[in-house]
């Protein structure tokens with residue numbers, strides 16, 4: 001049986017986060033009525049309708065769900081690439097001072113360049129080449145799928161995710177208590193075991209945090225990546241294309257989907273962080 | 285329970301060990317100064333000395349974690365250049381793996397050596413029992429008090445079954461009562477498992493209670509000032525007059541060192 005006060009606190013804890021969104025919706029409904037122009041602010045039910053039927057085909061753009069799926073696959077590819085380069089490199093840079101000195105200036109030179117600023121160079125390098133080009137697939141359904149994964153897009157997403165993952169891996173490893181490494185060595189750990197059994201777990205909370213930030217940024221780079229020439233699908237494409245058709249309801253529905261997907265991914269990470277790495281918060 | 289002098293093999297020898305550190309602003313710190321020490325198999329040697337005189341540094345060199353600037357430490361005649369499975373170390377500071385439960389911490393040495401899971405957990409359980417931490421097997425280090433963590437660290441060192449155990453103020457954070465229990469327990473383990481122990485402590489009483497020999501170090505740079513041989517049988521009684529006499533002498537020596545440091 002829940003006591004009265006815990007019931008109350010549960011109700012408020014659910015209520016408080018929804019207050020601002022509800023206010024926003026009220027303002028929206030009111031403003032849409034006042035403005036009365038679909039091209040500036042469509043009524044909320046149009047947008048909700050689009051969100052409620054994500055598999056419905058939108059004129060010449062495919063469905064919302066299919067575009068989100070394409071975007072997700074792109075982001076995951078660029079992001080997994082960023083993680084599989086960023087984590088090992090960061091761990092090694094964090095542990096070996098020499099490698100850090102060797103690489104750090106070089107990497108920091110590129111860090112301030114916004115992913116979007118890479119577009120011209122990336123286009124010059126990769127053009128509209130895609131995974132289909134890489135695998136030599138030229139026809140069929142597979143071609144359509146693979147051709148959606150342009151190198152240039154994946155590169156932009158990669159750049160977005162790479163730096164936060166790299167930095168947090170470096171700091172995670174560099175911040176590992178030396179005594180823990182020494183303990184492992186005294187207990188007979190080989191260099192490889194020190195990496196696997198001490199450095200990685202000790203740095204993992206920081207790495208997970210970087211992975212989380214990196215995924216967020218990768219996801220944000222999506223729209224710019226999907227504005228690249230040759231893109232005919234994805235949420236970013238959906239938004240820009242809907243704008244040219246003056247379908248602002250689709251624009252807003254697309255934006256909300258981006259927000260929801262991004263937030264969900266972040267939540268999942270947060271959950272992992274809290275569950276598995278409670279020791280870090282609690283270690284005195 | 286006098287053990288006599290049956291084992292006369294030198295298991296550990298420090299020869300003219302010096303250690304110099306360079307600080308970030310280019311100063312030289314001489315942390316250990318020409319230390320020579322021979323430890324026999326099955327010896328229990330305690331090291332006492334003023335804070336900062338290089339005791340931990342000497343243990344780290346002996347454990348193979350740090351090279352000596354000159355001189356060397358040898359294990360059965362072979363120079364120690366890296367950590368050896370035969371030499372264990374209980375650190376002065378907090379050293380448990382915070383992401384592992386207590387039992388896995390204790391089992392980590394055998395795990396590094398590739399021991400099967402069931403076997404190493406059995407071993408870990410045994411040593412947790414020895415240090416009286418059985419009921420905390422599943423707890424995480426952050427759930428333990430400082431003294432409990434230290435006991436787990438000791439169990440972890442024992443579980444690796446080293447011939448020589450280097451211990452850096454292992455009982456520093458224990459309350460007086462637990463401390464005395466742990467001292468007795470350590471003596472029991474030392475006697476039954478026939479280990480060689482090199483034990484750093486700030487407590488002269490502890491040193492006189494435990495050791496076959498007490499090494500008194502001078503203030504920085506750490507030199508050996510004197511080595512006291514203790515012939516009292518075990519278990520030792522603190523009421524024994526020679527116990528008090530020796531404790532007093534060592535305390536006086538240390539006091540001189542600390543005062544010298546201030547002047």
Ligand SMILES: Nc1ncnc2c1ncn2[C@@H]1O[C@H](COP(=O)(O)OP(=O)(O)OP(=O)(O)O)[C@@H](O)[C@H]1O
Nearest residue numbers: 305306307313315334335336337338339340341342
């Ligand atoms: N990595 C290091 N770099 C520079 N100086 C160091 C380093 N480690 C130790 N020292 C210096 O060497 C000296 C001896 O340090 P050490 O930790 O061995 O002392 P200690 O005898 O164990 O002291 P305590 O009893 O307080 O633990 C100190 O002056 C310390 O500042």
Ligand SMILES: [Mg+2]
Nearest residue numbers: 339340376452
């Ligand atoms: Mg010390």
